[in-house]
Amino acid sequence: MVLTGFVSGAALIVAIGAQNAFVLRQGLRREHVAPVVLLCVLADVVLMSAGAAGLGLLVERLPWLETAARWGGGLFLIGYAVLAIRRAVRPPAALEARERGAGSLTTALLTAAALTFLNPHVYLDTVVLLGALANGHGEDRWQFVLGSASASVVWFSALGFGAYRLAGVLGRPATWRVVDAVIGAMMLVLGLVLLLG
Structure with missing residues (x-):
């Protein structure tokens, strides 16, 4: 059951989205x-556990929850896209100075939380789908959740700390402009997809 949960969780978590781009x-x-990775993992564990406990049925029965998350998430992603694109078009000197200054922990955690909880797909994938798969295993559903949670730990740790190790290689201002442009374009597309349903 743990291995089945790991594979199922990994299949849903690894898909590149707004949350993964932010962790990267x-x-x-x-x-x-470390705090951003921990927040993402804990959010997954809470949502997977809620799905295994039956919250997925509630989410399916209250469609306005998905609609509210879709609109909130879409607007947030478009706002984040605008900021990323604006960073991408700044001159290299301004970009280099900005990259030396660290952002606040509170801002990083609030952004990670918003990218997680304002994404309606997180509820459909993690709560409804993984919850249904977990509940299909009856008494072994918590082993399935353990496997899915393990996939979350492995993925977010590899993504965040792997990128940390590559930061020296990718630390040039020109590289950052490309990273911000790609993230901005991806967030804009995801936001528009959410708003347009």
């Missing part, structure tokens, strides 16, 4: 990597 960026910036 924090790792490359070498800013608050």
Whole structure:
């Protein structure tokens, strides 16, 4: 059951999205990597556990929850995209100075939380889908959740701390402009997809 949960969780978590892009960026910036990774893992554990405990049925029965998360998430992602694109078009000297200054831990955690909890797909994937898969294993559902949670730990740790290790290689201002442009474009597309349903 643990291995089945690990594979199922990994299949859903590894897909590149706003949360993963943010963890990658924090790792490359070498800013608050451990707290951001921990928040993402704990959020997954809470949501997976809620799904295994039956919250997925409630989410399916209250469609307005998904609609609210979709609109909130879409607007947030578009705002984040605008900021990333604006960073990408700044001159290299301004970008280099900005990269030397660390952002606050509170801002990093609030952004990670917003990218996690304002994403309606997190509820569909983690609460509803993984919850249904876990509940399909009856009494062994918590072993399934343990496997899925393990996948979350492995993925976010590898993403955040792997990027941290690569930050020296990718630390040039020109590279950062490309990273911000790609993240901005991806967030903009994801935000528009959410808003357009």
